[in-house]
Amino acid sequence: MKERQLLGIHGLLPARVKTMKEQLFLCKLTVDNYTTATGKYLYLNDLMQRNEKLFYKLLTENIEQLLPIVYTPTVGLVCQRFGFLFRRPEGIFLNIYDKGNVQQILKNWPEKGVKVIVVTDGERILGLGDLGAHGMGIPVGKLSLYTALSGINPKACLPITLDCGTNNETLLNDPQYVGLREKRIGGERYEAFVDEFMEACVEEYGPNILIQFEDFGSHHAFKFLEKYRHKYCVFNDDLQGTAAVVLAGLMSSSRITGKKLSESKILFLGAGGAANGIASLLVMGMIRQGVSKEEAIGKIFLIDADGLVVNTRTKGDLIGPKKYYAKDLNEMDDLNAIVNNVKPNILIGVSTKGGAFTPKVLKSMAAISKRPVIFALSNPTNNAECTPQEAYQHTEGRCVYASGSPFKEVEYQGKTYKTGQGNNCYIFPGVGLGVMLSQMLHIPEEVFLIAADTIAENIKQEHLDKGSVYPPITDIYNMSGLIAEAIMKYAFEKNLAGINRPESIPDFIEKHQYSTSYEDALRPTWEIPPLDTKYDMEKWDPPKSFC
Numbered sequence: 001m002k003e004r005q006l007l008g009i010h011g012l013l014p015a016r017v018k019t020m021k022e023q024l025f026l027c028k029l030t031v032d033n034y035t036t037a038t039g040k041y042l043y044l045n046d047l048m049q050r051n052e053k054l055f056y057k058l059l060t061e062n063i064e065q066l067l068p069i070v071y072t073p074t075v076g077l078v079c080q081r082f083g084f085l086f087r088r089p090e091g092i093f094l095n096i097y098d099k100g101n102v103q104q105i106l107k108n109w110p111e112k113g114v115k116v117i118v119v120t121d122g123e124r125i126l127g128l129g130d131l132g133a134h135g136m137g138i139p140v141g142k143l144s145l146y147t148a149l150s151g152i153n154p155k156a157c158l159p160i161t162l163d164c165g166t167n168n169e170t171l172l173n174d175p176q177y178v179g180l181r182e183k184r185i186g187g188e189r190y191e192a193f194v195d196e197f198m199e200a201c202v203e204e205y206g207p208n209i210l211i212q213f214e215d216f217g218s219h220h221a222f223k224f225l226e227k228y229r230h231k232y233c234v235f236n237d238d239l240q241g242t243a244a245v246v247l248a249g250l251m252s253s254s255r256i257t258g259k260k261l262s263e264s265k266i267l268f269l270g271a272g273g274a275a276n277g278i279a280s281l282l283v284m285g286m287i288r289q290g291v292s293k294e295e296a297i298g299k300i301f302l303i304d305a306d307g308l309v310v311n312t313r314t315k316g317d318l319i320g321p322k323k324y325y326a327k328d329l330n331e332m333d334d335l336n337a338i339v340n341n342v343k344p345n346i347l348i349g350v351s352t353k354g355g356a357f358t359p360k361v362l363k364s365m366a367a368i369s370k371r372p373v374i375f376a377l378s379n380p381t382n383n384a385e386c387t388p389q390e391a392y393q394h395t396e397g398r399c400v401y402a403s404g405s406p407f408k409e410v411e412y413q414g415k416t417y418k419t420g421q422g423n424n425c426y427i428f429p430g431v432g433l434g435v436m437l438s439q440m441l442h443i444p445e446e447v448f449l450i451a452a453d454t455i456a457e458n459i460k461q462e463h464l465d466k467g468s469v470y471p472p473i474t475d476i477y478n479m480s481g482l483i484a485e486a487i488m489k490y491a492f493e494k495n496l497a498g499i500n501r502p503e504s505i506p507d508f509i510e511k512h513q514y515s516t517s518y519e520d521a522l523r524p525t526w527e528i529p530p531l532d533t534k535y536d537m538e539k540w541d542p543p544k545s546f547c
C-alpha cells in the first residue's frame with residue numbers, strides 16, 4: 001500500500017494486494033491455457049514487458065516447462081514469424097545504413113548500465129538458415145536465459161541485431177518481412193560496419209562490455225572471433241559455448257562407456273561453426289589426457305554437405321579450420337559407408353539435417369561399439385539428426401544419447417530414459433556471469449575448459465542412470481554460479497581480473513545476482529563495483545521514482 005502511494009498508482013489498481021505467489025498461480029494457469037507454443041511465447045513476452053520480476057520468477061520456477069518456449073525450439077518458430085509477432089522494441093536493430101552513427105543509436109536504448117550484449121546478423125539462425133532481421137528472437141531469448149539461468153540483471157542485458165540484408169528469397173518476397181529488403185551486403189563494407197559496432201559498444205559501455213556473437217554464418221563467426229578475441233571481451237557461443245557443453249557431455253559419457261576421450265574416434269556430421277568449435281576444444285581436452293596435438297586431430301573426422309572432409313577433394317572445399325581435420329582417405333559421401341569405414345565410437349550431428357542418423361547408420365554405430373555415443377545436436381527439434389527413441393531402438397538401447405533441443409522422456413524395453421539436452425545454455429550464462437563479475441578484458445580459451453569441467457564434475461550417477469550426460473535443466477542456475485566461481489578464481493590467479501579478489505567469491509556472486517523478490521526492488525543488483533570499491537548499500541541512492 002505504501003509503495004502504491006509512493007508511486008502515485010493508488011486507485012489505478014483494485015483494492016486487493018496480491019502476493020507474488022498468488023500472481024504466479026494465475027500466470028501459470030494462463031500459460032497452461034494457451035494451446036500453442038507461440039501463444040505461450042507471446043503471453044510470456046507480454047509478461048516480461050509488464051512485470052519483469054514476475055516473468056523471471058515464473059520462468060525460473062518452471063524452467064523445464066518454459067525453457068522450450070522462450071528458447072529452442074519455439075524461439076525458432078518465433079523468428080520465422082517475426083514479422084507477424086513483432087510488438088515492441090526488445091533490443092536494438094542496427095542496419096548497415098546506420099554506419100557512421102552506431103554509437104548515437106546505441107544511446108537510444110533506455111537502460112544505461114549495459115554489461116552484456118548478444119549480437120546476431122541473422123545469417124544462420126539455429127538450423128533454419130538466413131532469417132535476416134527476423135533473427136532478433138535469438139539474442140532476446142539468449143539474454144532472457146542470462147537472467148533466468150545465471151541471475152544477471154535484465155537491465156544489464158542488450159540484444160542487438162545487425163541488419164545487413166538477407167539472401168533468403170522467401171523473406172525478401174514476404175510483405176511481412178521487417179528487415180532491410182535487399183540482398184546481404186558483405187565484404188569490406190560489412191566488416192567495417194561490424195568494426196564500428198564493436199568500437200561503439202566499448203565507447204558507450206566501457207572496455208569490458210561482454211559481447212557474445214550468436215548465429216552468424218560460420219565464415220564470419222570464425223573471422224570475427226579471431227579478429228576481436230584479443231581486442232575486446234568477446235566470445236562466440238556457437239563455436240565456444242557449444243564446444244564446452246559437448247566436451248562436458250563426452251567426459252560424462254566416458255563414465256558410461258569406459259572409454260577415455262583420447263581413446264575415442266569422433267565423427268562429425270557437419271563441418272561448420274559448431275563442428276569446428278567443438279573439435280578444437282576436444283583437441284585441447286585430449287591433449288590434457290596425454291596425447292599429442294597431431295594424434296588428437298587424427299581422431300577427429302568431419303563430413304560436410306559434400307561428403308567426408310579429405311585432403312584430395314574434387315567435390316567441396318577445404319576453406320576454414322576444417323582443413324586441419326582433412327584425412328588422407330578416399331572421397332565418400334554416404335554417411336553409413338563413412339561410419340563403416342572410419343569406425344567411430346562417437347557420432348556428433350551438427351549438420352542441420354533432420355533425420356540424417358537413419359536406422360541403418362545407428363545400427364552400424366551399434367555394431368562398431370558396445371556403447372556408441374550419439375549426439376544429435378542440430379536445432380530446432382525437427383533438425384535433430386535422430387530422436388532419442390530412434391537412437392535407443394536402433395542401438396538395442398546401448399547408446400549414450402544427447403540432443404540440442406529438448407525431447408520428452410522415452411521408454412525402451414520397459415526402461416524410461418530422460419536424455420540430456422546438449423545445448424550451450426549450460427555454458428554461456430555461467431561464463432557470462434563469471435567474465436562480467438571479474439571484469440576481464442578478454443576471454444581465453446581455458447575459460448571454456450573450466451566451464452566444461454564444472455558441468456562434468458557435477459553430473460551425478462543417478463542422471464547417468466536415467467540416460468542423461470548432463471545435470472537436469474533445473475540445476476543450470478546452480479551450475480552457472482559454480483562456473484562463474486571457477487572462472488573468477490582463474491581470473492584472479494592469472495591476473496586477468498579488473499577487480500580485487502573479494503573475501504568470498506560465492507558471496508560476491510550471490511550479492512550481484514538479480515532478485516525476483518518484490519521486497520528486493522531497491523536492490524541495485526546490476527551495479528558492479530569499480531576497482532577496489534566496497535559495495536555499500538547504505539550509500540546507495542535509490543531511483544527517484546521510489547523516493
Ligand SMILES: NC(=O)c1ccc[n+]([C@@H]2O[C@H](COP(=O)([O-])OP(=O)(O)OC[C@H]3O[C@@H](n4cnc5c(N)ncnc54)[C@H](O)[C@@H]3O)[C@@H](O)[C@H]2O)c1
Nearest residue numbers: 126127218270271272273274304305351378379404423424
Ligand atoms: N546444441 C547446441 O548447443 C548447438 C550449438 C550450435 C549449433 N547447433 C546446431 O548445429 C547446427 C549447425 O550449426 P553450425 O553453426 O555448425 O552451422 P553451419 O552452417 O556453420 O554448418 C553446417 C554444416 O553442416 C553441413 N551440412 C549441411 N547439410 C548437410 C548434409 N545433408 N550432410 C552433411 N553435412 C551437411 C554443412 O556443409 C556445414 O558444414 C544447427 O542446426 C545449429 O542449430 C547446436
Ligand SMILES: O=C(O)C[C@H](O)C(=O)O
Nearest residue numbers: 072126215238379423424
Ligand atoms: O540456440 C540454441 O538453442 C543453441 C545454439 O546456439 C544454436 O545455434 O543452435
Ligand SMILES: [Mg+2]
Nearest residue numbers: 126214215238
Ligand atoms: Mg546459436
